Amino acid sequence: MATIDDLETLQDGISASIQTLLRAYDQCxxxxxxxxxxxxxxxxxxxxxxxETNMFHQQAIHAGPAVDCAFVSAKGxxxxxxxxxxxxxxxxxxxxxxxxxxxxxxxxxxxxxx
Amino acid sequence: xxxxxQTMISCRSFGxxxxxxxxxxxxxxxxxxxxGCTAVDTKPVACLQQAMEANHKAAMGILKGVNEEMLxxxxxxxxxxxxxxxxxxxxxxxxxxxxxxxxxxxxxxYCAALGDLTADKSSAAFxxxxxxxxxxxxxxxxxxxxxxxxxIGSARTAVGELGGILIKYQASREARTIAKAADPSFxxxxxxxxxxxxxxxxxxxxxxxxLLATCEVNFWAMHAEKSDKQFKGDAIAGFDAMTxxxxxxxxxxxxxxxxxxxxxxxxxxxxxxxxxALDKAAAAHAxxxxxSPGQIDAAFAELRAEIQTTVQICQKxxxx
Numbered sequence: 001m002a003t004i005d006d007l008e009t010l011q012d013g014i015s016a017s018i019q020t021l022l023r024a025y026d027q028c029x030x031x032x033x034x035x036x037x038x039x040x041x042x043x044x045x046x047x048x049x050x051x052e053t054n055m056f057h058q059q060a061i062h063a064g065p066a067v068d069c070a071f072v073s074a075k076g077x078x079x080x081x082x083x084x085x086x087x088x089x090x091x092x093x094x095x096x097x098x099x100x101x102x103x104x105x106x107x108x109x110x111x112x113x114x
Numbered sequence: 115x116x117x118x119x120q121t122m123i124s125c126r127s128f129g130x131x132x133x134x135x136x137x138x139x140x141x142x143x144x145x146x147x148x149x150g151c152t153a154v155d156t157k158p159v160a161c162l163q164q165a166m167e168a169n170h171k172a173a174m175g176i177l178k179g180v181n182e183e184m185l186x187x188x189x190x191x192x193x194x195x196x197x198x199x200x201x202x203x204x205x206x207x208x209x210x211x212x213x214x215x216x217x218x219x220x221x222x223x224y225c226a227a228l229g230d231l232t233a234d235k236s237s238a239a240f241x242x243x244x245x246x247x248x249x250x251x252x253x254x255x256x257x258x259x260x261x262x263x264x265x266i267g268s269a270r271t272a273v274g275e276l277g278g279i280l281i282k283y284q285a286s287r288e289a290r291t292i293a294k295a296a297d298p299s300f301x302x303x304x305x306x307x308x309x310x311x312x313x314x315x316x317x318x319x320x321x322x323x324x325l326l327a328t329c330e331v332n333f334w335a336m337h338a339e340k341s342d343k344q345f346k347g348d349a350i351a352g353f354d355a356m357t358x359x360x361x362x363x364x365x366x367x368x369x370x371x372x373x374x375x376x377x378x379x380x381x382x383x384x385x386x387x388x389x390x391a392l393d394k395a396a397a398a399h400a401x402x403x404x405x406s407p408g409q410i411d412a413a414f415a416e417l418r419a420e421i422q423t424t425v426q427i428c429q430k431x432x433x434x
Contacts, residue, residue: 011323018331026342038338045328045335046191049184049205052328 002067002108007055010071010108013078014048017101020085024094033091040098047105054112070107077101158402158414159232159289163225165395165417168424170218172388173307175431177211179381180329187332205328213266214307220251220273221303224296227280231289245284251277269306275299290403297403304396308389318389326385333378340371348372384427391420 021041028034080097084090181204188205192198201207227247252274279296286292293300312324320326334341344351350364394417401413 008321008323011327012321015322015327015331018335022334022338022342025338026346034343038335041335041338042190045187045332046194048328048331049187049191052325053201053205053207 002071004055006071007051007112010074010078010105011048011051013075013082014044014051014101014105016085017078017081017098018044018048020081020088020094021098023085024088024091027088028091030091033095036095037091037098040095040102043102044098044105047102047109050109051112054109067108067111070104070111073104074101074108077104157232158398158410159225159228161414161418161421162395162398162402163222163229165391165398165421165424166218166222166225168421168428169388169391169395170215170222171428172384172391172424172431173218174211174215175428176311176381176384176388177206177214179384179431180325181205181211183378183381184329184332187336190336205325210266213270214310217266217269217273217303217307220276221300223247223251224273224276224280224300228289228292231292245281248277248280248284251280265306265310269303269310272299272302272306276303293399293403297400300399301396304392304399308392311385311389313386313389316393318386318393320386326382329385330382337371337374341375345371380430384431387423387427391424394420 018041021037021044025034025037025041028037077097077100081094081101084094084097088094184205185203188203192202195202224247230247276296276299279292279299283292283295308318310325312321312326312328313319314321345368350361350368353361353364356364394413398410398413398417401410405413
């Protein structure tokens, strides 16, 4: 079961991840990589807004162990992105981790909407 | 913001001619009016009432402002989805905004009841007023429907308790007795609103989650192309290589962007100022409930200063 605290922690992680992505976007000169980073940051911002809207409407998500697993994965990816924010030298790694984070948060948001 | 110094300058030249004719007290009032200041009531309870009225107006303006600022992002997000409904239009649903409106009306009604008690009215008049304010508050929070947000839930319960306290203590002539009994509920209601705005701690500081953080990341992600590439460092990138027509178009775009960025910064500053004002109102109520005369004076001096800021926020939001 995921609680409001879990959702707030997830938002904290997404918020930090978007900051890493935007810093990488700021420094990235490659148009393809820049476009990928921009799309990911917009997707994560949209997901953060969906979480915010839904957080106003429920105390907890009851969707079994799959949710717990998704939260653990999201926490791992946000933590990795936060670390990458300190270096910004491997943009391809940032994009790959960003994509994984978008996927796992998509699952969480789907459960929130149930 | 830029209008205030001009107003003050024109007040000074106007003042030179008028000072000889106006008695000092009237002159002070004219100066306050000219400077766009709201005269703040010096009686603590009346001051609290005034503060909560201003906070209520500012909060509603800010919630509306957040939804409006998020609209372009919501449209873009909607285009990427497969369905789109009324709920997709706003970050905060109309039911949640209406719930906060009712809760803040309840807090205002509670402060109005305390104000009646300290306005030299008879016991009977206060008993009638507090009884009806109590019932009004309870009916307001009962009307909070369609929103089950945790922060709204706890604020609603707390404000309902304020109504009950007013009814229970309607025979009392002691504002402090009522404030003491009501303080835990008052604090809970205010903390819930500060929390919902996306702030934590005392004094409130922005949290990386919640309303403000969501608004911030959406704004910067949505406008990253402009802020980080096109107009990086507040300058037009590649301006030198542009044709005159391109330069003209780029300058117009740049001006529009600066306006959008300024509006966002003002909204963020308004949310922060509201959180601070709510915190000061909570501190003032706590001092009223159980503080020493010195603590009451200090808390209300801070609250009075905060009212001016909150009134300015309301004026800005109304103009915007």
